[in-house]
Amino acid sequence: MSNPDPQIPQLPSSLSLIQKLGAVALISGLLVAMVYEYTKPMIADNQRVALEAALYNVLPASASSRLTFRLEDDQLTLVPDDTPNEGDLIYAGYDNEHKLVGIALTAAAQGYQDTVKILYAYDPYSSCIKDFVVLKSTETPGFGDKIATDESFLKNFECLDAKVNEDQSALAHAIKTVRHGTKKNPWEIDAIAGATITSNAVGRMLDKSGQLFHPAIAQNLNLLENAQRSTQP
Amino acid sequence: MSTPAPKQETSVTLEIFTAGLWKENPIFVMMLGLCPTLAVTNSLANALAMGAATIFVLVGSNALVSGLRHFIPKQIRITTYIIIIATFVTLVDYLIQAISLEMYNALGAFIQLIVVNCLILGRAEAYASKNSFNKSVVSAAGMGVGFTFALACLGSVRELLGSGKLLGFQVFGDNFEPWVVMILPPGGFIVLGSWLILFKWIEQRQTKKIISSDAATHCTVKHNP
Numbered sequence: 388m389s390n391p392d393p394q395i396p397q398l399p400s401s402l403s404l405i406q407k408l409g410a411v412a413l414i415s416g417l418l419v420a421m422v423y424e425y426t427k428p429m430i431a432d433n434q435r436v437a438l439e440a441a442l443y444n445v446l447p448a449s450a451s452s453r454l455t456f457r458l459e460d461d462q463l464t465l466v467p468d469d470t471p472n473e474g475d476l477i478y479a480g481y482d483n484e485h486k487l488v489g490i491a492l493t494a495a496a497q498g499y500q501d502t503v504k505i506l507y508a509y510d511p512y513s514s515c516i517k518d519f520v521v522l523k524s525t526e527t528p529g530f531g532d533k534i535a536t537d538e539s540f541l542k543n544f545e546c547l548d549a550k551v552n553e554d555q556s557a558l559a560h561a562i563k564t565v566r567h568g569t570k571k572n573p574w575e576i577d578a579i580a581g582a583t584i585t586s587n588a589v590g591r592m593l594d595k596s597g598q599l600f601h602p603a604i605a606q607n608l609n610l611l612e613n614a615q616r617s618t619q620p
Numbered sequence: 621m622s623t624p625a626p627k628q629e630t631s632v633t634l635e636i637f638t639a640g641l642w643k644e645n646p647i648f649v650m651m652l653g654l655c656p657t658l659a660v661t662n663s664l665a666n667a668l669a670m671g672a673a674t675i676f677v678l679v680g681s682n683a684l685v686s687g688l689r690h691f692i693p694k695q696i697r698i699t700t701y702i703i704i705i706a707t708f709v710t711l712v713d714y715l716i717q718a719i720s721l722e723m724y725n726a727l728g729a730f731i732q733l734i735v736v737n738c739l740i741l742g743r744a745e746a747y748a749s750k751n752s753f754n755k756s757v758v759s760a761a762g763m764g765v766g767f768t769f770a771l772a773c774l775g776s777v778r779e780l781l782g783s784g785k786l787l788g789f790q791v792f793g794d795n796f797e798p799w800v801v802m803i804l805p806p807g808g809f810i811v812l813g814s815w816l817i818l819f820k821w822i823e824q825r826q827t828k829k830i831i832s833s834d835a836a837t838h839c840t841v842k843h844n845p
Contacts (some may be wrong), residue, residue, distance in 0.1 A: 398695070399693050399695065403693070404693055404695060404696050407692065407693060407696065407700075408696055408703075410691075411688065411692070411700050411703055411704065412703055414684075415703050415704065415706075418707055418711060419707055419710050419711065420715050422710075422711045422715065423714055426714040426715060426717065426718040429718035430714065430717045430718050430721075433717065433720070433721045434721065437721050449721065486718060523725055524725070525725065525726075530804075596742065605750065610733035
């Protein structure tokens with residue numbers, strides 16, 4: 388009577404299940420680590436090429452050399468050109484005479500589908516945002532992706548006012564996107580009809596980036612202007 | 621006296637591969653993996669890239685599941701399959717980033733979402749866990765190619781009508797006004813529905829043909845005993 392029913396199969400012990408799950412996880416981990424190590428330099432190379440292409444398009448044609456700075460607590464420090472950008476880097480372009488000719492900055496904000504990331508040109512002398520290149524976007528084809536092609540939208544960036552206030556603590560006027568056809572001020576962005584969410588994202592990201600970087604650039608303009616000369620032997 | 625195992629159990633036939641292409645096509649017949657089907661087929665290039673990524677994950681995970689089928693206890697099989705599938709998805713994620721960042725950005729979150737594509741888990745559970753390594757790999761490859769074929773069917777029509785191009789090359793003249801709806805989500809449903817109608821029609825025609833030829837054979841046999 389006390390004998391167990393021979394029909395009921397013996398369940399494996401919890402320890403055996405954990406061991407087997409651990410073994411499969413170990414195989415998986417090894418595979419991921421191997422492929423990660425193999426593809427890491429290729430991915431870094433692709434990202435560097437994409438950034439170089441974007442910088443080439445955004446910085447003025449007269450820029451023949453470039454320096455990269457990191458912003459930390461309103462201070463700029465020179466870093467190597469291949470430093471990974473975590474949203475805290477400033478790319479300064481210099482002409483043949485080591486004169487500062489333009490600055491490129493990254494900005495990102497949540498769009499309609501996912502985060503939209505751009506690289507934009509900022510002229511510290513005229514305080515204008517002049518151009519931008521989309522680095523990452525998965526916005527709706529035919530609508531959200533028009534931010535890179537719509538001519539009337541790109542006209543906003545002939546000279547979008549992004550000057551800093553007198554005490555160099557923030558932007559004088561917050562950059563904002565307004566409804567299509569209602570732009571009145573040079574710091575406003577005229578939205579694309581039918582792609583309002585992505586247009587708003589561009590306004591938000593430029594304002595956020597401008598509030599962070601532009602005052603620091605204004606405070607450290609001398610450092611930026613003389614950096615190329617001081618790095619020359 | 622022990623009975624020998626049936627030969628059919630281990631032999632790999634062409635039918636195992638072709639089943640996924642037509643008779644058991646994952647999209648047109650089994651209606652599996654419809655989320656990426658509708659989401660990434662707005663261009664032929666995206667459809668082919670998603671198809672290639674799915675083939676890689678499907679073949680890799682089915683091979684490993686089949687290889688470990690005697691080792692994995694029944695109680696933890698789904699957890700183990702998900703770990704294996706997630707591993708291959710992570711691998712394909714790194715590989716696509718290494719091959720082309722542009723393609724990676726175009727496919728967006730849908731590469732990571734291959735983990736939850738029911739086609740892959742479905743094949744691991746229904747086929748790879750019960751069949752030999754060779755059969756599982758061949759079947760997975762057939763299913764993957766069938767999935768890619770279906771994605772390409774959708775992607776080509778949507779790109780052609782939605783932007784007048786095919787693989788980025790202009791097909792229609794400058795006067796062609798693109799049907800933007802085709803590259804938006806409703807276009808995915810419209811084109812998928814149209815393809816399903818076409819495939820059902822072809823299938824019904826074939827069935828009718830077989831029935832009528834069978835009937836003709838019976839009549840001939842009856843008249844000429």
